[in-house]
Amino acid sequence: MNAFQKNIPDQTFETLNRQGDFTRLVISPGIINKHYTPAQFQTIAEVVGERGAIKYSASYSLLLAIPTSDVKEAIYTLQQAGLYIMSSGAIIAMKACDFCDGEKMEAAPITEQLYHTLEGVTVPARVRVNINGCASACYNAVYDDIGLVYQQDSFDVYLGAVPMGAKAQAGTLFAKRVAVAKIEVFVQHIIQLYQTYARPNEPFYKFYRRTKSDDFWQRLSRNNH
Ligand code: SF4
Structure with a gap:
């Protein structure tokens, strides 16, 4: 029954982008490893907090919307938890x-x-x-x-x-x-x-x-x- 239930949080990537300055991070447990640990999920939840948003992508990654002012610290914390952060751009x-x-x-x-x-x-x-x-x-x-x-x-x-x-x-x-x-x-x-x-x-x-x-x-x- 949950497959089609409306379960959209107040903050989506779209609403956040309209509200203010958010940066999108693309994260995964690694290039080969696809398993997250519970501790990594906890870290992700803490880093995103009440203000950000999380969704999954079509390419084996989670997308995080983080207030741009917090991004540097967020990247450090996520990397310390063993998560891989994909670079963006023409690479x-x-x-x-x-x-x-x-x-x-x-x-x-x-x-x-x-x-x-x-x-x-x-x-x-x-x-x-x-x-x-x-x-x-x-x-x-x-x-x-x-x-x-x-x-x-x-x-x-x-x-x-x-x-x-x-x-x-x-x-x-x-x-x-x-x-x-x-x-x-x-x-x-x-x-x-x-x-x-x-x-x-x-x-x-x-x-x-x-x-x-x-x-x-x-x-x-x-x-x-
Ligand atoms: S994950 Fe799929 S493609 Fe990769 S080795 Fe296993 S069966 Fe082959």
Whole structure:
């Protein structure tokens, strides 16, 4: 019965934005881990307090509206509680599945390595790199800008997804079986092409669709083999 009950707090993100100066924080327990501890939930509730708001997003995160004057302290407290705060803007943002609650961790080390190399790199428009740990791809890697699907010491690489909207569409398979040892350089190369040839603010899928028959993509695909 609760599924459709009206349960909207007085403060929604919309009403808060009309009322005053609030900052939105995007938080999660980590890139791979999807479990919050009760203590983390308590910290989140305390940080948001009576004045802010909490809601969940469509991309494995909680969104917090915090009075802008309190944001610096809020970030410190949330990070001390072990929470990850996602940066906003035109950067590379990393996503991953939870590797079956940590039971299927073969691709976890390379995921962490890619995170350290790529997260936060500046690009013409925000790029989501989503790594899934097996061919089930149950965290929808193929629906993000760069989808990496792990199987047997390699990744299938999907590009060009339209993640949302009436024309939402999965990406297409760009490269098959890119070895784990090569994937970091391979993805960096994709990013470099985007940084070099994209128009200002051009989303990744538009860039890829506009240029996909250009030589530089074919060269990259050939070099992988
Ligand atoms: S994509 Fe595969 S490894 Fe990742 S959570 Fe789903 S089933 Fe598990």
